[in-house]
Amino acid sequence: IRQLLTDQDVEAYVQDKIFTIRSDRYVVPMRVDGRGRVKGSIYDTSASGQTLYMELSEVRPMNDALLELESSEKLEILRIFKELSAQIAAELDTIDNNYKQLVELDILTAEAGLAVKLDAGPASIRDTPGLSFLRARHPILEMRQGFKTVANNVGLEDGQLSLIVSGPNAGGKTVVLKTVGLLHLMVKARLLLPLDEKSEVFLFENIFVEIGDAQNLSANLSTFSGHLMGLKPVLQEAGPDDLILLDELAVGTEPHTGSAIGQAVLEELANRKATAIVTTHFDNLKSLAINDKRFRNGSMEFSTKNLQPTYRLVLDIPGQSYGIEVAEQIGLPKHV
Template identity: 40%
Template sequence: MLDPRDLRAVADTRRCAANVRARLRGQPELPALHDLAAQLVELPHLVDDITRCIGEDDTVLDTASPELRRLRGLLRTLAGRVESTARSVLGRLAGTGAVQDEVVTLRSGRYVIPVKTTHQGRVEGIVHDRSSTGATVFIEPVEVVRLNNELRETELAERDEVERILRALSGLVAAEVDLLDSNLRLLAIFDEARARGRLSARLAASEPLLDEDGVWDLREARHPLLAVRSDLSVVPNTIKLGGDYTTLLITGPNTGGKTVALKTLGLLTLMAWSGLHIPAEAGSRVSLCPNVYADIGDEQSLEQSLSTFGAHLKQLVHILAEAGPGSLVLLDEVGAGTDPVEGAALAQALLATLHERGCRVMATTHHGSLKAFAYATDGLENASVEFDRHTLRPTYRLLIGIPGASHAFEIAAGLGLDPAVLELARTLLPGGHAEASQLIADMQTTQQQLAAELRSQQHEAAGVSHQRRELERERQRLRERETEIREAAEREGREKLAEVEREARGILRRLRSAEREGVRTENARRQLRRLSERVAAPPTPPAPTHEVPTTLQRDDQVRLVKLGNIGHVVTVEGDRVQVQVGRARLSVARADLELVQSAAPAPPPTKRGVNVSATWASEVELHLRGETVDDALIKLDRFLDQALLASLPEVRIVHGKGTGALKRAVHDFLRGHAQVASYAHPPEALGGGGVTVAKLR
């Protein structure tokens, strides 16, 4: 039988499944999660039954069953009666000194009153308890025994009813256990996906490219445990392995970041294998290597009698026994913990063996001889962690291609070691060591300068890219504005045309009416001509907001009106001008430029207008074949109005021969039209009886 808390958990899980299903149902852009969400099963009847019976505080509600509601109501009634009766007994004892406190309390689930031991004989009843001092006994007065019995029996009945309800609900859950288990597994997948997404956002991570050729290219990578901390400013590093070299040997001072770089490569590889985004720039590559082996840290063990060197050696024995082609091997302080000469020889042999097997190796060391080994061996590459010789502090930047130095003398001097001791130490160095250290230091300085210059160029390139994007957005805005203006002009033209047509029809109606009455129509005809002229008149062009240069020549300084940038002219090709702005060369319309020193007056804008007469003049023939008489006459009336506005001398009306009904209707209409001077059929070669030519006044 499940307890109320378990049942509430079942209901909450079902509600969670419903929320996930609803949230992802409308997001087809997440196909994998969308398809999984579709597999979630909703069990509304089960949840309704549980929420009806179990409250938010994990108790069984009165609404769980009518019997439970009745029993709990009876419990409240009986409890009130028992307490009231007990208080009446207390009231009788008040003032006698027999009562310790005038309160009704519970002992062993029954209502009792506290009575002083010395007055116990004054109260007839059952003793249930005694105080720790023995001064008070808790007596159930005989007056409440029967009521307490009824109350206890009702409590037992209520307990049995609660158990019956919980068993019934547990049975419902058991019947759906397979579906609930399936939902739980799916919700675990969604929970994991959400956790992955939140971690990716927190790390500002990106999706890695998985490489099958044994190549790592981690761009601006950060150690995930450092990247997740908001109180640290993490120095990112680009780490490459595979390709031109399969072994990377890192040297440099202690606490300079060698081990962090080693762990970054290993952790990001494991994160990528686990399907996580990695804290590196987009486009970073991670190899799908078969295995990862690592010997990092001091694993000395007193229990196993292992020294630092012994602990390292035990791990190296395991790596040599297991690592194969393509395996990633990470070695921290290889060859340390023993005689430097022997340790360096052992480390060199180990690196050579792993290299010959085709392993991908990244190792850190302080052995100077290994730098020369890496330099002289194909497929091995030196690297170092950068050290600022002015501040005597590491910068934590990884420099691939340059061996590192320990900078022991510089650090010792910075910490105040006696200069005489330092000078003596320098004289004890083997020949050529100082020159080699200085050469490495000079190489690092050059590397720093080149890196600074590269960052500056990248910054400038980013600025140019930003300007290009801004220009492209401006071009897009101009294109959209041009479209808006063109559409507005066309819309205005259509509205104007419709207005003119309405006015023209009104004038023509007045003309017909006047001519039928024999009135002269010169005034109406003048209105018609003025209307036609108004239609053909071009709109007043907007005033320019700046002076457009009429002549431009090379090296003229100009301002880009839309952007406000100042540049100089490179070439002029018609209305297009090549302008140099900083490092960017832009092609700009002449109209978008303004001379900085002087400006020529703007050329008059090209006039635009709507020539309605020219448009209508081409419509000299109307085809009515196949039309009903009513539709044909409506089209004929509109056609004649347009022809009169265009001042056409005559028009052709093609009505066909057929039964002759349409021809007769056309002739009747023309005969009654005030602006039709005459009409007739053309020669047979031009249509004969199927065409009528109408001459207009």
């Protein structure tokens, strides 16, 4: 094509000494006055109409041959695809099985990697509902670098159904609640657990969780009414094979009313023989364990020496809220 562009019969009419492609054919840009003076076929024009894209007659056989080769190439690719597809179809069961095994291997590798990061291990599966975690650690906190997670024993004795956790704000009550919930979900996902291998886990059918501020302005729900809405399905559906995790039970209203509702909820869950862990500051809930053996107290330890929580759960002892001490530690003005 470059040689043809230097031919005097062609050179006199070309717009530029270049070639391009139109409709899968090599063409040259030609001035309008070259129409009929240069042998060839026109395949396109410019937007201004001043340039014609012409296939020179000498180039036409080569364009035809090139298109034929491209067509043959496509047919050959199609033939190869069909042949490969037939070979794959003959080994489809093997390939499918290999794929599933690779996926399983990938999952196991990820599970093993997580177990190494968490220093996790197996736990025994128990046949009856209950709770017996030894040196349990929150899995997300355990993965934080430069952060030592406090391990806690969280459990219920035979005949006990509810663990009532009390203690100071920011003392770790909610962390204990979340640790129990996450570890139960992890064992359902066949993951190894960050706790002592002597621990026992029951595979609860359902895990009901009510944690955090349930206020929803768009739904006209205050903190308290939102909390009650969260408790409603628990009281309607919870049974003996379910685990219930309730944070700050019945807060957000007048304390006497809230504590009465909280006690009624706990007693109803115990009557249903559901396993529950709740956090609270209400004294009447702490006293439940004294009068009713279905309940067990637990408290988050607080160092009165340095006014700091230790984040350790102490079983069978109700905890104090240490509100004044926490306020002082946070830095509220002393005269207040």
